Amino acid sequence: MTKTLLITGASTGIGAATARAAAQAGWNVALLARSKETLADLAGDIGEQALALPCDVTRRDELDEAVAQAVAHFGGLDAVYANAGKGTSTPGIEQGDPDEWHAMIHLNVLAVLTTAHATLPHLRKTRGHFVVTGSKAGRDHMKGSVYGATKWFVQGFAGNLAEEMREWGGRCTLITPGMVDTPFFDEPKPDKIQPDDVANAVVFALSQPRSADVREIHIMPGG
Template sequence: MAKTLLITGASSGIGAATAKAAAAAGWNVALLARSGDKLTDLANEIGDAALPIQADVTDRGEVTSAVERTVDRFGALDAVFANAGTGVNNPGIETGDPQEWHDMIHVNILAVLYTAHATLPELRKTKGNFIVTGSKAGREHFKGSVYSATKWFVHGFAGNLAEEMREFGGRCCVISPGMVNTEFFDEPKPTKLQPEDVADAVVFALNQPDTSAVREIHMMPND
């Protein structure tokens, strides 16, 4: 029976590329995002292995419901890719917008926590994988960047979660890319990492044998 991967932030960029790559590798994919139309188009492209679920991952109830729908459809949950994330227009502390910080922290931190909280009971059953999108910004210090601070949290949390999951044979991996050519940027970045590059890293982490736990994959553009 095919294994099942739940992806947040699945409607575009890294999430959509990972959905396609995982489905091509034989996985069922549950696709979570707020953009219902994009999810439907992506699910139609993938076929019966995809389940589109319009959801706001900063809402605990919607995340819990999405997990339930995924298990009802596919029978189990074997892996999660907590990929949803956002940034801010002004990265500075003194000149930044605290409301933007509030919204970003809910997506970059709380949504990851909500996703882990809702999925761990199912991953415990399958000795599954929890993969989360970190960043180069979560490994280095950037002047005044609250975004960077949220990604430092992600990296620290992933390490802590890996220790918790190893107790039941599960694994946690943080994917930490440098600049990726996504809709996050106003101008295309053709020489930077592509969403498909990150998707391949996720599939690599998922395909590790039981004896191997890849805790982090750090990727940089080769330009």
């Protein structure tokens, strides 16, 4: 039976690359993002293995509805990739924008928690796998980086969730890339990590046998 992966932040960058890579590896993919048209185009490119579910994952009602639709369409969930995230346009603490912090924390922290809360009952049924995008910024101290602080949360949360899921045979993997060439940045970064590189790491983690619990994959730009 074909397994199903639900991806948040699926419309562009790492999420879209992971959707394509997972589908190529034989997975069904449930695609969650706010961009309805971009998501529909991606699902159309992938074909019958993909289901576009436009939603704002910071809104619990929309997230719950998308998860329910994915489960109804594909018959269950075998893996979830909590990939949605954002940064801020104003760096630093003293000069930072609290409104930007609020929106970022809601997505980078609370939406990761609610994605886990909404999907773990389904993953428990399949002894499934929860994958989450962290960052090198969550492993190092970076001057005045509130974004980095949100990824420090993700770093700790993923380890704690891995221990919780282990009790019933589930797994959790944290992906911690350095700078990735995605729309996250205003200018292209062709010499940095490519979205396909991160996607390949996600598919690698999902493909490991039960005897191997891959807790973290840390990726840095080559060269």
